Amino acid sequence: MNKSNIVSAISIRFILNKDEAKKTVDNVFKIMTESMKDNKSLNIPKFGKFKLISSETGKDKFVRFLPSKKLSKKINYDFSDLEKKELSYSEPESVKVKDEFSYTISKEFLKQKKESEGSGENLSQVKDEIAAGEENTKKLISDELVKLHHEIIEFSQGNQEGSNNLWG
Amino acid sequence: MKKNKLIKKIAKQTGLKKKKSENILNSIVNIITKELGNKKEISINGFGDFKIVRDEMRIILSKSNIKTVIPPKETLNFIPRNIF
Numbered sequence: 001m002n003k004s005n006i007v008s009a010i011s012i013r014f015i016l017n018k019d020e021a022k023k024t025v026d027n028v029f030k031i032m033t034e035s036m037k038d039n040k041s042l043n044i045p046k047f048g049k050f051k052l053i054s055s056e057t058g059k060d061k062f063v064r065f066l067p068s069k070k071l072s073k074k075i076n077y078d079f080s081d082l083e084k085k086e087l088s089y090s091e092p093e094s095v096k097v098k099d100e101f102s103y104t105i106s107k108e109f110l111k112q113k114k115e116s117e118g119s120g121e122n123l124s125q126v127k128d129e130i131a132a133g134e135e136n137t138k139k140l141i142s143d144e145l146v147k148l149h150h151e152i153i154e155f156s157q158g159n160q161e162g163s164n165n166l167w168g
Numbered sequence: 169m170k171k172n173k174l175i176k177k178i179a180k181q182t183g184l185k186k187k188k189s190e191n192i193l194n195s196i197v198n199i200i201t202k203e204l205g206n207k208k209e210i211s212i213n214g215f216g217d218f219k220i221v222r223d224e225m226r227i228i229l230s231k232s233n234i235k236t237v238i239p240p241k242e243t244l245n246f247i248p249r250n251i252f
Contacts, residue, residue, distance in 0.1 A: 002212065010195060047200075075242050076241055086234055086236050
């Protein structure tokens with residue numbers, strides 16, 4: 001919107017012809033400017049305050065407009081219901097350090113175990129086995145394999161006794 | 169300067185009556201206010217521009233590690249187009 005729109009509106013409202021309206025509107029703004037210069041401030045209630053501020057040197061002057069509360073509210077209408085808010089921060093689950101090592105045993109593994117051993121083992125038994133099986137894990141080769149090895153050697157070497165080998 | 173003094177000056181300059189001058193001034197102010205309320209900017213030759221400026225939402229962190237959300241805000245800016 002510019003001055004010509006204002007002039008049109010004034011000419012309609014006050015039944016003036018366009019020239020008269022233009023003169024009047026021009027005059028209004030001219031006098032507003034002059035009054036700002038003379039009095040260093042111009043206050044229009046429910047609209048705002050024009051202040052003439054001079055710089056530190058005193059040479060440069062500029063005008064600052066401070067809108068009234070009513071006008072400020074109207075312009076900030078979309079966000080007028082919002083306020084400052086403090087955020088409360090809580091650590092997300094993934095960042096928290098887990099206290100104990102936890103694992104889940106897959107269903108396939110349980111199935112295989114059941115089939116191979118044919119025993120009615122349940123999940124807790126298997127878990128206990130795995131948890132308590134630290135001694136077992138230290139052995140690199142199972143007892144069965146060792147036994148088999150002995151048998152093979154005995155068979156291949158006949159009945160030689162006192163054979164020294166790592167396994168003897 | 170207060171509004172009354174301004175009206176007196178307008179009446180003197182234009183030759184219109186005091187009441188009519190007041191009405192005209194009020195009318196101009198109302199038109200500007202209404203247009204700004206509709207988020208439309210106003211540019212007046214030889215006087216200045218009224219512009220709407222939006223400050224976006226931001227989060228500030230205080231020294232004590234408290235985060236505060238500051239909501240967006242729209243404010244009015246006046247840019248003078250006259251030599252003062």
